[in-house]
Amino acid sequence: MDKKWKVLALWVLPITIVVLITWQILGSSTNTQVSQSANTTNQSRNAPVAKISYGRFLDYVKAGRVTSVDIYDGGRNAIVESVDPEIDNRVQRLRVDLPGLAPELVSSLKEEGISFDIHPPKTAPAGLGILGNLLFPLILIGGLILLSRRSNSMPGGPGQAMQFGKTKARFAMEAETGVKFDDVAGVNEAKQDLEEVVTFLKQPERFTSVGAQIPRGVLLVGPPGTGKTLLAKAIAGEAGVPFFSLSGSEFVEMFVGVGASRVRDLFKRAKENSPCLIFIDEIDAVGRQRGAGIGGGNDEREQTLNQLLTEMDGFEGNSGIIIIAATNRPDVLDSALMRPGRFDRQVTVDAPDITGRLSILKVHSRNKKLEKDLTLESIARRTPGFTGADLANLLNEAAILTARRRKDQIGLSEIDDAVDRIIAGMEGQPLVDGRSKRLIAYHEVGHALIGSLVKDHDPVQKVTVIPRGQAKGLTWFSPDDDQTLISRAQLKARIMGALGGRAAEDIIFGREEVTTAAGGDVQQVASMARQMVTRFGMSSLGPVSLEGDSQEVFVGRSLMNTSDISDEISKQIDEQVRKIVKKCYEETLEIVENNRSAMDKLVEILIEKETMDGEEFCKILSEYTTIPEKDRFIPVLQDPK
Ligand code: ADP
Numbered sequence: 001m002d003k004k005w006k007v008l009a010l011w012v013l014p015i016t017i018v019v020l021i022t023w024q025i026l027g028s029s030t031n032t033q034v035s036q037s038a039n040t041t042n043q044s045r046n047a048p049v050a051k052i053s054y055g056r057f058l059d060y061v062k063a064g065r066v067t068s069v070d071i072y073d074g075g076r077n078a079i080v081e082s083v084d085p086e087i088d089n090r091v092q093r094l095r096v097d098l099p100g101l102a103p104e105l106v107s108s109l110k111e112e113g114i115s116f117d118i119h120p121p122k123t124a125p126a127g128l129g130i131l132g133n134l135l136f137p138l139i140l141i142g143g144l145i146l147l148s149r150r151s152n153s154m155p156g157g158p159g160q161a162m163q164f165g166k167t168k169a170r171f172a173m174e175a176e177t178g179v180k181f182d183d184v185a186g187v188n189e190a191k192q193d194l195e196e197v198v199t200f201l202k203q204p205e206r207f208t209s210v211g212a213q214i215p216r217g218v219l220l221v222g223p224p225g226t227g228k229t230l231l232a233k234a235i236a237g238e239a240g241v242p243f244f245s246l247s248g249s250e251f252v253e254m255f256v257g258v259g260a261s262r263v264r265d266l267f268k269r270a271k272e273n274s275p276c277l278i279f280i281d282e283i284d285a286v287g288r289q290r291g292a293g294i295g296g297g298n299d300e301r302e303q304t305l306n307q308l309l310t311e312m313d314g315f316e317g318n319s320g321i322i323i324i325a326a327t328n329r330p331d332v333l334d335s336a337l338m339r340p341g342r343f344d345r346q347v348t349v350d351a352p353d354i355t356g357r358l359s360i361l362k363v364h365s366r367n368k369k370l371e372k373d374l375t376l377e378s379i380a381r382r383t384p385g386f387t388g389a390d391l392a393n394l395l396n397e398a399a400i401l402t403a404r405r406r407k408d409q410i411g412l413s414e415i416d417d418a419v420d421r422i423i424a425g426m427e428g429q430p431l432v433d434g435r436s437k438r439l440i441a442y443h444e445v446g447h448a449l450i451g452s453l454v455k456d457h458d459p460v461q462k463v464t465v466i467p468r469g470q471a472k473g474l475t476w477f478s479p480d481d482d483q484t485l486i487s488r489a490q491l492k493a494r495i496m497g498a499l500g501g502r503a504a505e506d507i508i509f510g511r512e513e514v515t516t517a518a519g520g521d522v523q524q525v526a527s528m529a530r531q532m533v534t535r536f537g538m539s540s541l542g543p544v545s546l547e548g549d550s551q552e553v554f555v556g557r558s559l560m561n562t563s564d565i566s567d568e569i570s571k572q573i574d575e576q577v578r579k580i581v582k583k584c585y586e587e588t589l590e591i592v593e594n595n596r597s598a599m600d601k602l603v604e605i606l607i608e609k610e611t612m613d614g615e616e617f618c619k620i621l622s623e624y625t626t627i628p629e630k631d632r633f634i635p636v637l638q639d640p641k
C-alpha cells in the first residue's frame with residue numbers, strides 16, 4: 001500500500017510541474033499578446049495606444065463615440081475603439097483601466113449597442129483545458145503527498161511550496177532610466193534634498209570614510225501626480241544606476257506568501273546589481289499600521305511588510321542600495337517603517353505654486369508649438385492647484401484640440417477648453433430651450449450671484465449652461481493662488497455660494513419645484529459645514545478637534561476613532577452643523593430675493609448666449625447693485641532659474 005502511493009507520487013509530481021509550467025507560459029504569453037497586438041496595430045498608424053481614464057471612457061460611451069470594446073484580464077483593462085466626430089470619424093484605439101467587470105458597464109454597453117468581447121485571462125486550447133480539469137485533483141493529491149513526504153524526511157519542513165512566488169518576479173528593472181533632474185521642475189526643495197542621495201549612490205566612500213552611515217530609505221510624500229515617480233527615476237538617472245520598481249499593490253497578491261517572496265527576490269536581484277535604486281510606489285498598500293484591520297485578511301500584507309523590514313535591516317551599512325518609497329498617506333504607515341535605518345528621511349513633494357507651474361510648463365512645452373501671444377505665464381496663472389501630471393495632461397489635451405481644429409499652433413482657446421475639460425469632463429450637447437434650461441440657468445446664475453456679492457467668495461470666472469461631465473451647467477470661480485489658509489469667513493462664503501443654486505430655484509420656482517440639480521451642492525455644503533465644526537473648531541463648541549482625518553481608508557482605525565465620541569457630542573455636532581447651514585441659507589435667500597430683477601436679466605442673456613464670462617456678468621450685475629471689491633492675492637512671478 002505504501003509503495004503504491006510512492007509510485008503515484010513519483011509520477012504525479014513531474015506531471016504537476018510540467019502542467020504548472022505550461023500554464024505559466026500560456027498565461028504570460030497571452031498577457032503579452034494583449035499589449036503586443038495593441039502595439040502592432042498601432043505601429044502601422046504610427047501612434048502608441050493612448051490611455052484614457054475610466055471617466056472619460058464612460059463619457060465616450062454616452063456620447064456614442066465608442067464602436068467596440070475588448071475587455072482583458074478579467075475586466076481590469078480594455079482596448080476601446082472610438083470614432084472622433086470632429087476629425088472625419090477617424091477611428092482611435094484607446095486603452096482604459098477598468099475597475100473590474102461591473103454589470104452596469106456591461107448593461108450600458110448593451111444598451112448603447114456597442115459590440116464588446118470579454119477575453120478570458122488565460123486561453124489554453126480546449127483540449128488542454130479538459131486535461132487541466134482532470135489533472136487538478138491529481139495535482140492537489142500530489143502536492144499533499146509531496147508536502148507530507150518532505151516534512152517527514154527533511155528538517156526544512158513544507159517551505160518548498162512557497163516557490164510559487166519566485167517564478168513571477170514581476171518587478172521592473174531599468175538599467176538606465178534616462179530621466180535627469182532637469183526633467184523634473186517646480187519641486188526645487190525636494191530636488192535639493194535628493195541631490196544628496198545621488199551622491200550617496202555615486203560616491204559612497206565620501207561618507208563612509210568619515211564614519212557616516214548612509215541612509216537606506218527615503219520616503220517621498222505627496223499627492224498623486226506631483227512627480228514622485230519621476231523624481232525617483234531622475235535620481236537613478238543622475239547617478240547612472242539601475243532602477244528597480246515595484247508597486248505596493250502588486251505585493252499584495254492572492255497567494256499567501258507571494259508578497260513576501262517577491263520582496264526577497266527583489267532584494268536579491270538588487271544586491272546582485274548594486275549600486276542601485278529600489279523604488280516602491282504606493283507603499284501604504286503594504287506598509288499600513290499592522291494589526292489595524294478587522295478579521296484575518298491582513299496576514300498577507302503583514303508578512304510582506306515584515307519581510308520588507310527584515311530585508312532593510314539585513315543589508316550592511318553601505319551595500320549601495322537605496323530604497324525610495326512613495327505615498328500620499330504617510331499617516332497610515334506603520335511606525336516601524338519610520339525607525340532610523342529604514343525610511344528615516346522624508347521628502348515632501350507638494351503641488352507646485354505658480355512659479356513651479358511655470359517651470360513645469362517650460363519642460364512640457366519643449367516640443368509643442370504655441371501661438372505667439374499665448375505665454376506660459378498666462379497658463380500658469382489660470383491653473384492654481386494643478387499638479388505636474390495635470391499640467392502635462394493639459395498641454396497634451398490642448399495639442400489634441402489644436403490638431404482637431406486643424407490649426408498648427410496651440411492658442412488660448414485650446415488651453416481654456418483643455419482646462420475646462422480636465423476639471424469638469426467632456427462638453428455635452430447644449431439643452432434645447434425649455435423649462436429645464438431655464439431652471440438650470442437660474443441655478444447657475446444663483447451660484448454666480450452669491451459668488452459676486454459675498455465679499456469673501458472667489459470671483460466668478462465663467463457661467464455656462466452647456467453640460468460638461470456629470471453637470472448640467474457650471475459656474476467657474478477663479479480661486480486665489482494662495483490657498484494655504486482659509487478663513488472662517490471664506491468657508492462661510494463658499495457654503496453660501498454652493499447654496500446659491502438651490503436658493504435661486506427655491507425663490508423663483510417655489511419650494512415644491514426645487515430639483516435634484518443641487519444634489520452635489522448640498523453634499524459639499526454638508527461636508528464643509530461639518531469640517532468647520534469637527535476639524536477646525538469654528539463653531540460654538542469651541543476650538544476642539546472632534547474627529548481625525550475622517551476619510552480614513554482602512555476600517556480598523558476609523559472605527560476606533562469614532563467610538564471616542566460620545567452620543568451626546570455627536571448630537572451637538574449635528575446641531576452645530578445644522579445651525580451653520582441654516583444661517584448661511586437664510587443669508588443666501590435674502591441676497592437672491594433682493595436681486596431678482598438682476599437675475600431675470602442675467603438668465604435671459606445666459607440662455608441666449610449659453611456661456612458668459614465673469615467680467616460680463618459683473619458688468620450687468622453692477623447696473624442693479626454694487627459689487628463689493630474683493631481682496632485678491634496676485635502672486636509675483638519670479639522667473640524660474
Ligand atoms: P506621482 O508618482 O507623484 O504620482 P508621476 O511622477 O508619476 O507622479 O508624474 C506623472 C507625470 O506627470 C510625469 O511622467 C511627468 O510627465 C508629469 N510630471 C509630474 N510632476 C512633474 C514635475 N514636477 N515636473 C515635470 N513633469 C512632471
Ligand code: MG
Binds near residue numbers: 225228229281326
Ligand atoms: Mg507615481
Ligand code: ZN
Binds near residue numbers: 501517518521
Ligand atoms: Zn449647483
